[in-house]
Amino acid sequence: MNVLVYNGPGTTLGSVKHAVETLRDLLEPYYAVSTINSKSLQIEPWDTKTSALVFPGGADLPYIRECQSIFPRLKKFVRDRGGIFVGFCAGAYLGSGRVEFAEGNPALEITGNRDLQFFPGIARGPAFDGFQYDSEKGAKAANICLQDGSEFYTYFNGGCVFVDADEYDNVEVLARFVDEPCVSYYDESIRTKDSGPAAVLLCSIGKGKALLMGPHPEFIPRLLSKTEDLRFLKDVVGVLLQYEDQRLRFLRDAFTRAGFNCNNDFNRVRAPNLTPLLVSSAPEKRNMVNEFKKSLIADAFNKNDCGKSTEIECEQNIFQVYSGFQNCYETAADILRNKDPDEVVKTIIFPDENEILPPVKTVPNYDIAKYFKYLNPDNTVGSLLLYGEVVTSTSTLLEQNKRILLSAPSSSLLHVGTIQVSGRGRGGNTWINPKGVSALTVAVDLPLRSPLTQRNISVVFVQYLAVLAYCNAISSYGPGYEDLPVRIKWPNDLYAMSPDYYHKYDIKLLGRGSDKFLVPLSEIDPAYVKIAGILVNTHFMADRYVALLGCGLNLSHDGPTTSLNSWIKLLNKEREAARLNRLEPIEVEKLQAFYMNNLQSLLKRFVDYGAGPILPEYYNLWLHSNQVVTLNNHNDIRAKIVGITEDYGLLIAKELVPGSNSEFTGSIYHLQPDGNSLDVFKGLISKKVS
CATH class of the missing domain: 3.30.930.10 (Bira Bifunctional Protein; Domain 2)
Structure with missing residues (x-):
């Protein structure tokens, strides 16, 4: 099965790279981890061949502009199909019921309700001051505490706290910030319990799960070290490197709880040295x-x-x-x-x-x-x-x-x-x-x-x-x-x-x-x-x-x-x-x-x-002789595949009489795929030739 990482407007190159590398280390060989863009999310049957959809760090407003049309399908994928949604930082904001980001700061403020609502409450941030878009100036090594009382430091840059996370029956808090956030993580009027600011959540949604992370435990310290920023190297990367084993154990535990089959030797699957x-x-x-x-x-x-x-x-x-x-x-x-x-x-x-x-x-x-x-x-x-x-x-x-x-x-x-x-x-x-x-x-x-x-x-x-x-x-x-x-x-x-x-x-x-x-x-x-x-x-x-x-x-x-x-x-x-x-x-x-x-x-x-x-x-070995397809760009007519053209290698399909799988109208179409598709027969471009 696939684990798909969104890669499009809103993401940053670093956030996608870190997410993909960490997920491959964590989940292969049990899953095929790859990236997917917004167009493919809209037109491909990804939900039938996918275990999880991941939204990495970046900015959630572009995510909404690009992907809003697939949100109902995404919710159904989690709720009814038992799929898993994973949101890191911006992806965690996206997966919450409401975003309150940098309120009172005209240059950064973003507030508003969100459609997915895997976490029904508010994602409020940045949890710690100093955030700047496309910059490491506000980044820090954030101390988080796990359910067993252990602590470790992980990369943080603009992420949220989940407000009143302990009040929701479908929410389990997997990790909390140790340091007091710069924004409120509770509402006095409804708070009945407070175990500390929630940093990582596992939400139960029907048959599926949503794993939401305010910080960035998926970020790999050895990749972060490729910088000339001496402060960042000393104060952030230097600290993170000391907690690499704890980071890996936490990720494996969190993803296992979410329902993934994880690699049992995560710490040993780093890319080996090239050879001559x-x-x-x-x-x-x-x-x-x-x-x-x-x-x-x-x-x-x-x-x-x-x-x-x-x-x-x-x-x-x-x-x-x-x-x-x-x-x-x-x-x-x-x-x-x-x-x-x-x-x-x-x-x-x-x-x-x-x-x-x-x-x-x-x-x-x-x-x-x-x-x-x-x-x-x-x-x-x-x-x-x-x-x-x-x-x-x-x-x-x-x-x-x-x-x-x-x-x-x-x-x-x-x-x-x-x-x-x-x-x-x-x-x-x-x-x-x-x-x-x-x-x-x-x-x-x-x-x-x-x-x-x-x-x-x-x-x-x-x-x-x-x-x-x-x-x-x-x-x-x-x-x-x-x-x-x-x-x-x-x-x-x-x-x-x-x-x-x-x-x-x-x-x-x-x-x-x-x-x-x-x-x-x-x-x-x-x-x-x-x-x-x-x-x-x-x-x-x-x-x-x-x-x-x-x-x-x-x-x-x-x-x-x-x-x-x-x-x-x-x-x-x-x-x-x-x-x-x-x-x-x-x-x-x-x-x-x-x-x-x-x-x-x-x-x-x-x-x-x-x-x-x-x-x-070729025909003797292919799967498609007499396969019936629906031609979306020709009023959803049904046609039967009968072969391949000898000039440009296009599929030949004959239009079927409505309601029949064996009678033809006489119309013939040539078909080609619409780009890179998980299921080429869901994205066929057809041209009538007779």
Whole structure:
């Protein structure tokens, strides 16, 4: 399930970054934490696929302007669906019944009732004086006391106290300010009890919960330390660093009480150090490695000889380029230790003249020799491997440094990372990809026209080819693997049957791997869950298309859905009952090599003959044949999906006679998605063509 952090007008860059990083540390692998904007909140079916919606710090008036239309839906999400609302600082003001902020100060005053009213009372602030928008001048380390009497300091900047919080039956106070606030936290006329100023609340709303925090315990001290403000470093960050363990324990306890399944090792899941990027190829193609290195250094914007390395500058990053795995690995790794992954100079190591592959000790989680063993020796695609144990993002590194792409031989470069600390998805969402996720980005080139037919190449089809190639790699992994219930969700997501659905309906899969009718069309949504998605970035470079195909596939990591190797275990139970041999777990190196083999084959067929011969294979694996959709921009008419156009890859849908699922009016529509959507079929743009 998703945990969505609002990122739009009203938020600050820092508040979103701190919230997202803390939530990922706290909740992954059990939830997929990502950001969402106001448009997506309005048009997407987020409430059916989400456990929690989070509003971070910032300013609540812009939140209201952008998101007011979704407030009724948000309240229903919490009250009726059992969802969780989390509000930090401005989000806590937003989730209260009334805001009274800086009353009497014309420059800052904001007062008024609020619609959500998860906390029915007043959120009054700033609790402590000195607040200034877009500034740390009023920030402080605030002392808060927990229910067990323990205390710790947390970041505070403009947050509220919850007035008369003890008077409400649906409210539990999880933490209180120790210091007396600068605003009143009670109303004398109604107060019957007073245990101190409420700083953090857990509110029960129907089936759901609202977790509201006046201070900012989600703010991470190590990130706050990146400042030149000496007062802030000493008086705030210096204090917060002393209470880091208490902060983490409090967050885990508060989120567990709210109903989250939290990571039990929160204090150990910080993003690890990056590792050097290692370049290799099959022995017979080591000339490609030499060509890549020579071109990369020669064509860099700036380069400096640093003794053991050559420092080069690409579009976005600076790289230290070394020669010799054995002699240079530790030096290159030292540069990366205890540095910010997104800011540190990256290191690349090429083999020296006596080396081919990196020593096993430098790549304990990936068998490079095994990858090249299974890669077709005639392959160009994937024949030049850029591997890192811990990387930022395989997609972002190549996307932001096109000099690397231009330096590599055509259609050869594959970037693989065992752990991504800034993994990237559609819409700019980022996350940490842990071990067990097959994370890669491959660069492929396509001509503008087919050399065989001289027809123009429609580069949009590369996403279909990529997801089909991955499906084929899985089903052809070996005898029996074709029974894995893996399907394509248009246009380029990989889905697997939900184990819960499989058990609920006692479905049998042996011998039915290609059966398109395992699940009724009406139950596709609950029956299948996402295990991978293809991220495509296309560039026009040197009279050709260069497409970056990124993918993170749940191979043996189940959070937050399922994985291929979990399905191997389920299939093996059926196979044991039928007295068949067990299937071995899928190995990431072999699967990635098969993916490259299938991708090269499909790309060649596509360039030579177009999409027509390949589409039947895609249809055999997708979930949408004869699916009925509603076309919102055509008076909500109903239409049935019958295929994909061969020119621009649009869905073809025939209009249905009202009240029928089988009779057509004769009108045909071409459909495309409306941007990045959690459910593409809820945001289709349709154009009538006949």
